[in-house]
Amino acid sequence: MTETHGNKDTLITLYKKGEDSYTKISYPVRYGVYSEIRTRDAILHFNLNQEIIRAVGRTRQWIHPNEWLKHTRGDDWVYYSNGGYAGVFEATGEYYLPNLQYPTNAIIGGKPFKEPAVKHLTDAWHQTLLEIRESVNGAPSPVGRFLEQACANTPGILVKRARRLFEISGGRVTVMPPDARHVDYDIIPLTISQGCLYKCRFCRIKTDQPFALKTRDEITQQVLALKKLYNKDIANYNSVFLGEHDALAAGGDLIVFAAEQSLEILGLDRSNLGGSNLFLFGSVDSLLNTGPELFDRLNRLFSHTYINIGLESADQETLDKLGKPITVAKVEQAFETIQAINHRYPNIEVTSNFIMDERLPAGHYPSFLRLVREKFSHDKPKGTIYLSPLTIDRPSREMVFEFNRLKVLSRLPTFLYIIQRL
Ligand code: SF4
Known part of the structure; x- marks a missing residue:
């Protein structure tokens, strides 16, 4: 069940329902069930284990409001850019282009990870999360529990889970x-x-x-x-x-x-x-x-x-x-x-x-x-x-x-x- 809690700077929504089928459309679509923290500067999304899966900047320095960062199971950050819609869709069949942090064969795309606003989110999302937990001290128990678990899923823990995935496969x-x-x-x-x-x-x-x-x-x-x-x-x-x-x-x-x-x-x-x-x-x-x-x-x-x-x-x-x-x-x-x-x-x-x-x-x-x-x-x-x-x-x-x-x-x-x- 969706649950919301907030103060003037932060809104936390647990168990938001995204789309229930994959679709190709020119605005950003979120799938499945996830939880959201929305502040003045950023939106952070978490999966049902309270692991970070997505981050979007809300400052003026963010490249484009419709673009976002995805955190993968393999512990990579991928930046989805719209690249002017038509060109990206024609080239890839998708409206958003995944920009990667490692060498690849892409012949289109930019260098979003060089942007300070993007770098800040990938480097500092967990510190931001810790500060949010402090700022909403006294939140009702489902939200409090969510924040505790999300904070416990540190970057180090996510690296370990990625390694475990590679080990299993x-x-x-x-x-x-x-x-x-x-x-x-x-x-x-x-x-x-x-x-x-x-x-x-x-x-x-x-x-x-x-x-x-x-x-x-x-x-x-x-x-x-x-x-x-x-x-x-x-x-x-x-x-x-x-x-x-x-x-x-x-x-x-x-x-x-x-x-x-x-x-x-x-x-x-x-x-x-x-x-x-x-x-x-x-x-x-x-x-x-x-x-x-x-x-x-x-x-x-x-x-x-x-x-x-x-x-x-x-x-x-x-x-x-x-x-x-x-x-x-x-x-x-x-x-x-x-x-x-x-x-x-x-x-x-x-x-x-x-x-x-x-x-x-x-x-x-x-x-x-x-x-x-x-x-x-x-x-x-x-x-x-x-x-x-x-x-x-x-x-x-x-x-x-x-x-x-x-x-x-x-x-x-x-x-x-x-x-x-x-
Ligand atoms: S994975 Fe094997 S079959 Fe496929 S391109 Fe590489 S070497 Fe060739």
């Missing part, structure tokens, strides 16, 4: 699927396999480990540990990410087992948010080796399943240069399979990634357009293509120009893939 999720944007990257990571099949030369996130599966018992133990770690805030999650880099290669039985465990134990389909979502990565070979039985089952299990496949290029010279050990014939076959799945299953979208870079062989973009343009007589609503710049931390007008040209020509939804960790 067997390592940090270094790259989330691009489709996780549909749920604002609020995904619970469940590792069912580690490593990948190819070990491509160009890839920065690969591990040296050979591809290996988790056992059913290990998966159940992970799900139970995740439930404990997410604690009361599990009620604000309706999405799971089956990791690591090629969960589709784990095979239908293990995928369905993990999916059912997460629905049942984590209660994804009984959360404060409507529906349930499954995300995973796949590869050309794992896709071509997967029969229709898995897709039939996933189509029934989740409201939406998103499978993201790294195709990278339809040009052999480019694949060879990238050190991706697959043939163009297989890429084309995978592309046809993707179209067939997207056509057949209303609750499944298979998306694909292609590389962008200024120094790729001349055949890369023409071969890309042969797939995403010439194979279709009209625009398609499903089967999103993500273009992933190879360069790190180099915003580039030329690349943005090239992206826009490809997007206009593509007959599939086409967006930039900004690499983001959990």
Whole structure:
């Protein structure tokens, strides 16, 4: 039940109800149930464990009143900027652009973390919270309890919880699927396999480990540990990410087992948010080796399943240069399979990634357009293509120009893939 307490400088509202489904809209939307502290200078949001999840400045120095900071489960701060709406939406499919504090492949975005008002909130939110607790001394007990618990969740405690999450999953999720944007990257990571099949030369996130599966018992133990770690805030999650880099290669039985465990134990389909979502990565070979039985089952299990496949290029010279050990014939076959799945299953979208870079062989973009343009007589609503710049931390007008040209020509939804960790 919502409860409010305040004085002339501070208003505390417990258990505010945000939207109950993810939506794409040009003003800031908050999801699930959370608590809010509003002062003259800032708005702070807390999840159902009283851990900070969001902060917005209210001083004149804050960049824009509609922009905000998100605190992630991995203990990162992400700054969401509107970037002039139209450009950001066209490029990413979302109205707000996540600006990250670590090196990434974004070719658009600014440097919000250099702004003193942003830096102040990320550095001093907990001190501000302690001062607020002092200022509302004598608040009624639910508010007093909330403040005690929120203050107890210090930056040090949040670091420990992030480390615990990485420990449960067997390592940090270094790259989330691009489709996780549909749920604002609020995904619970469940590792069912580690490593990948190819070990491509160009890839920065690969591990040296050979591809290996988790056992059913290990998966159940992970799900139970995740439930404990997410604690009361599990009620604000309706999405799971089956990791690591090629969960589709784990095979239908293990995928369905993990999916059912997460629905049942984590209660994804009984959360404060409507529906349930499954995300995973796949590869050309794992896709071509997967029969229709898995897709039939996933189509029934989740409201939406998103499978993201790294195709990278339809040009052999480019694949060879990238050190991706697959043939163009297989890429084309995978592309046809993707179209067939997207056509057949209303609750499944298979998306694909292609590389962008200024120094790729001349055949890369023409071969890309042969797939995403010439194979279709009209625009398609499903089967999103993500273009992933190879360069790190180099915003580039030329690349943005090239992206826009490809997007206009593509007959599939086409967006930039900004690499983001959990
Ligand atoms: S691009 Fe994908 S398949 Fe290739 S090494 Fe990286 S994770 Fe593995």
